[in-house]
Amino acid sequence: MCTFHILLLSAMLKIISYNVKGLNAPVKRHSLAADVLRLKPDVVCLQETHFKRLAHPPLGIRNFSTQYHATGPTKARGVSILIRSDVVYQLHRKISDPQGRYLILVCSLNHKTYTLVNVYSPNTEQLSFISGVLHRVSLVATGVLLICGDLNYSTDPSRDVRSPKIPIPTKRSIRQGQKLRDLFSSHGLYDVWRLWHPGDSEFTFHSRVHNTYSRLDYFLLQSSSLSQVLKCEILDITWSDHAPIFLTIGEGGERGVGKAMWRFNDSILSDPGALAEIEQTLAEYFTLNTTPGVTPETLWQAHKAVLRGVCIKWASRLNQARQADKLLILSQIHVAAQANSSDPTPAHLKILLEAQARLSDWNYKALLYSQRRLKARYYAFRDRPGRLLARYLRPMVAATRISHLVLDSGRKTVYKPLEIGNALAAYYGDLYNLQSDPHPSSFCEARVDRYLSDLHLPSLTPTQRDGLSSPFTELEIATTIKSLPSHKSPGPDGFTDIYYKNFSAQLTPHLLSLFTSAAETGRFPEEMLRTTIVPLPKPGKSPTLCPNFRPISLLNVDVKIYAKILANRVAELLPKLICSDQVGFIRGRQGPHNTKKLIDLIQVIQTHRLPSVLLALDAEKAFDRVDWMFLRKVLLKFGFPVSVLQSIFALYASSTQFSIRNGTRQGCPLSPLLYALVIEPLAQRIRQDDGVAGIMVGPTVYKIGLFADDILLTLAEPTDSLPRLSELLTEYSAVSFHKINLPKSQALTINVPGNVRESLKQHFQFEWREDYLQYLGVKISKSPDQLFDLNYKPFLSHIKQLLFKWKRTSLSWMGRMAAIKMSLLPKLLYYFRTIPIRLPKSYLDEVQSLLNHYVWNGKRPRVPTRLLNLPIRRGGLAMPNIHLYHRAAVLASLAEYFHSPRPPQWTAIEQSFAKQYLITTVIWLTRRQRPPLPDILPLTRWYLHVWDMSRTLLLNTTSLSLATPLEVLTHWIADFDSARWTSRGIGHLHQLISGGKMLTFEMLQQRYRLTEAWRLSYYQIASVIRRPGVSFQPTLPQAPLSPFASFVVQPSTK
Known part of the structure; x- marks a missing residue:
């Protein structure tokens, strides 16, 4: 159930006018914020703020981010107008007095035009000043004219002034008061408080020195607006010498605002x-x-x-x-x-x-x-990596309020919150119910069955099916509750993750009963499934169009726990069901796997001069268009038990707010996993179709790479492959509602003749790129030589801009170091891992210099850099050493060769160019011992170069490592059968060594049950180990290996 919370309120505008007698003292700003929070006005007009021009700080009052100020050259005078965030506001014109005496705003408040005038009159020549202000206002006034502020004079001294020394006002003051009333009358203005309290005597100013009272603060309205006044009152004089005056105006009609949902405190x-x-x-x-x-x-x-x-x-x-x-x-x-x-x-x-x-x-x-x-x-x-430092460094986020929406292709614009909410609800109601859309093709189960029957998809084994459909347990629920991320927004019921974590012991048994019942019946109560959709504007797109928002679903935490349990079970099986070219949200797979594969394939294309096209498909609302019936059929095809399908679709029961028949919630832990399953039939259809030609490397054809809905195709023979691909995409769309946005899909041709390229451009409406395409946040060029210029050079400029912005923050040198580790280093590492190419030493030196310069704020370093770079356990502060981080990122790529059981696809591509030599074997040989590898790809050569520089550091030896696999010995021993030893559980040299010496054959016989037939092979191994220059440090039999050696021996546990 998806809801937009639009609450109809009687349209009232609450305005407060307050002479604060200076706000330079923090305690007065704190008192003002407390009063505003208590009184809950919509507009706050302040006088005598006492801030100098260009030195006015933002008044940190919650929900009042819209602020306008008029300041003078000295710490005197000053007026401000603050507008509450939930008021629909639009500024038309602003006039501010350079002396800080008045501020005029012509604006729209809740779709009604107002002219707000905030005045602080001098204590002499008041009539002349007020007359001048009213003349200026008359030239620009539009809509409802509302004037407020401290006029420093009383209109009726006999009733509005009380002084023990002068009990009867002078004739001069009475005449002046009459002149002021006449001035108001000439402009059609009325004193609102006096009209509503004709016989009362209340005062807005108290002179403590003279113990006198007077009413100097006013709200003035024209006669046409007086009927809208609901209340006008003078509050108590507390921390200032003036009292705040409060005006409530009924705007007429109703206004819609976002409903404030209850939330667990x-x-x-x-x-x-x-x-x-x-x-x-x-x-x-x-x-x-x-x-x-x-x-x-x-x-x-x-x-x-x-x-x-x-x-x-x-x-x-x-x-x-x-x-x-x-x-x-x-x-x-x-x-x-x-x-x-x-x-x-x-x-x-x-x-x-x-x-x-x-x-x-x-x-x-x-x-x-x-x-x-x-x-x-x-x-x-503040000086430690964490949430506080991240918020401190993050730039001010622009307001997320939707001021208006453009509908019907620009023919209609809506401004009112209720109309905006209805427009979004209608848009998402259509989006999540595509079966009523006339554009998708006719839909039937038989067509889906025929489509899936031709695909060769894996299926769950009986054991996997039993594990997936096993009953929920209290331990499973308690573990999931414990793993919930903190400080996340709750769903419509308002109960946060903190509630579930604190009372897990009491709630878990009843959650178990609830989840078991839901899995059996296939339904949750409608109230539990109610979801608040928060439309977040997409970066770089106009926030006035419904499609330019990303709908984030705020689920109730209990439903999120249920979905997380299912997601944990499904995630265990996805690596066995989804092909390795899908790397998004699959355990053990990462986005850099696809970018490295793509760089290698481009190198192959360029080396062999293959006419090819790279195609990055843009899926329109991919998660939101997933059809539930198609999803159900796909899950059955993968062998999911019917009981599990019932458990999953309990999360997608019918909604009473608007009908939903497709889409996976963006915010649900299960959604990305379900999407990976539902997009796999398309990927498999492309893989097994011979009409779509890919790039052949060895016995394997590489056509597609996916990161969730980001699909990248590497196609050969584009004149034949693209038409067939278009047919396959149309077939898939007809059964799944998946839709490709062709104008936003990028195409990059490589080695394609110009006339052929022009012909392709005429037939396929892609965004044809000349030099590169954007994929997973990086730019992939048609020539690997351009990767540095397209990615690393712009990122260096980004580093400079970021550090320049951070210079303005008041952080200690340790805080600046923490900022680098938390915000800048992850971005740099992403580039190092995604595009692991050779970088000029000068580039890394410049990055390191920029970071060091920022840490010490441009001053002379007070601690040697080599000491800062040391780990904390060795007395340093782990200051990033960019050279070592770059080397580590390259070695991390090399370590992926040891992934078990299925290394990433890019490793198979690079291995095919090493011929009969295994990369996992040759790295154990020194550069002189290594056989010539003339055909390996540039990335592989770069990995081996970095490995040679780091070999001693990682293995703690200059000769043979204890972690050396026995396969390496084939380079020294002719016809050596390493598989024979592996069959007995002996795969690495450390299993043959103890105390720095090789174990005797008799000891190995007893430990591994060897026969005499193994003796010759044993002596062959011994001859290699006892060669000059080969030595092992004496170690205990079970002594730990180096961290990297341990990873090689047992990669699946690291």
Whole structure:
């Protein structure tokens, strides 16, 4: 069940105007943020912010990222307007006073045009100033005109001023007040608070020195807007000498906003009382309600409602407890202010000042507490790799609010949140129900059966089927809960992973009953399957079109646990079911396997001058277009038991919000694995079709490489292969709804004559590239010689830009080192592993120099680099040594030759050019001992070169290593049969050596049950080992090998 949460609210706009008397002190900014959080206004107008021009910091008030400021040349005056994030806002014009006296915004708030004017008048010549501002406003005013701020003068001194020294206002002040009212009238403006409180006397300013009260702050509206005013009130004077004034305007109609879903408050678990009550409630609930008449689904769903009430109660109780002292002080201020304003005496003033002092102390202590926590957190984590440092380094993310959508090919534009939500719901409703789409071909099960019957796909063995369909266990559920990633957004039910981890012991038995029942019936309760779709804009694409959003599904955590258990079981079997050219989301396979294969194939194409085309297919909404019926048929073809299919499709039961018949959720742990299975028939159809020619290397033809939905084809004979490929893609689309976006699919020809290429361009509407195509984040060129210029040179510029941005951050030198390790090194290693080519020494030197320069902030190093590069266990700080990291990445590629049982495909390509010599064998020979290998590919030659440079370091010896396989001895012993020894479990030299000497034949006879027929072969091995220059350090019989040697001996355990 997929939902868009659109909540209809009565359209009210809440505005607060507040003279804050300076915000340079952190405690005042903290107090302002607390007041705004408590009052929940939509627009905040501030006066007297006291920030200098060009030195105004962003006011860190939660949910108020839109801020406008008018500042003066000195720390005086200053006005600001802040707009809440959930207000649909669009700026049309902004006018700010260079002296910081006023700020005018012509804007749209919730699709209604306003002219907001925030004013701070001087305390002399007020009439002249206000008249000038109103004249300026009259020239630009559009829509509803709303003026607010501190005018520093009273319109009616007889009612709005109270002074013990001057009980009766002077005639001059009365005349001035009348002039001010006349000025308002001439512009059609009305004092909103006075109209709503005609007989009241309340004040917005209190002079503590003179103990006088006056009303100097106003909201002014034109007569046409007065009918929309719902409330206008003056609040208490607390930490400033002015009171905030609050205005609520009813905009008329309704507005739609995102519904704020309830979420489990993890902080309540830190309270022992809350923790104990939740545990007690869980125990009592399940004890009382676990009866034969209550189904596991009902029992589980009802427990959420019970726990939600307990959590809300404790969250409210703890929040009230934290705010109890402050609320008591605010009530005392209110009472004291009422008494002092009605009877301004020294005694009343003293009580008021004491209450305000207590509030200031409370705010100061709250600020100190938050600062201590923040400083402690920054001290502990800012200079260490982690979430805090990542957020600190990450650039400011642009607002993700969808301001409007363009529909019907640009003929219609919608702005209102409700209309935007309905448009997205309609789009995804059509996307997830393609059977009602008139464009896909007619769909029937018989066609799918015929399509799959021609494919040679592997099938599960009976043992694998039994393991896959075995009942769920409590251990399996508990292990999955423990492995859940932390701090992830929950689904619509609001229960987070923290809840499940903390109460795993109480919840696991009931989750087992629930999952077992769902697997048997093939259905979950609809409430559990409800999913919140969060449309995230795709980078580099316009966020005004529905297709340019990536729908991320926020699943309920209990459903995610169920899906993760199934995913863990399926993941174990995928390497046996999916061909090795699919490397996405398959255990033991990685994206660099395909890029290295592609680089090798391009080298083969260029060496043999083969006319070829590289084709990177772009699948349109690949995960979202997976048809469920086709998925079911594919799983049956792979031999999945019917019971397992029932368990899987329990996650895709019918929805009542809008009908869903296709798609796998992006956010579900099972989705990428199911997609790998559903795309495999297409890959196999291409593999076994002789009409699509691939690149032949040895006995194997290489046509396709996949990383999930990223499909890359290497085709020979393009004039024949492309038409046949187009037919195969059409066939697959007809049975699966898979759709290729041809204009976005990249094609790169190699060794194809110009006239043939032009003919192909006319027949196939691909994006024909000239020099390279983009694949898995790197640029693959038609000539391997261009890989460095296309990838590593631009990345060097990226490094420089990144380090330049990071220079502005206030990190210690250890923090800068941590930033390199966490954010920059992984990107560099990805290039090293994806394109493991030879790099100029000058390039690596420049990268290292840039990193060192950044660590020391351009100053002289205070610690030698060689010491920083040492591991932490040896007294260093593990500062990245780029030369060694590059060498290690190359050696990691070489180590993939030892993968068991199936090495990556690129190793087979490179091995075929080594003829009869195995790469896994020749590396154990020194460069002089190694036979000539004139035909090996450039990457293989580079691997062996790096190996020769690192051999001594990795094997801890300059001669034969204890991990040397016995096959190596065939280079010295004619007709040596290593397989004979391997059959007895002797595969490496370390099994023949003890204490630095070779074991006697009699000892080997007894240990491995050898016969006399082995004696000659034994002496042949001994003759090699006892050659001059070959020696082994004396070791214990079970002494550990070097790490690399251990990997070679047992690669599957590393």
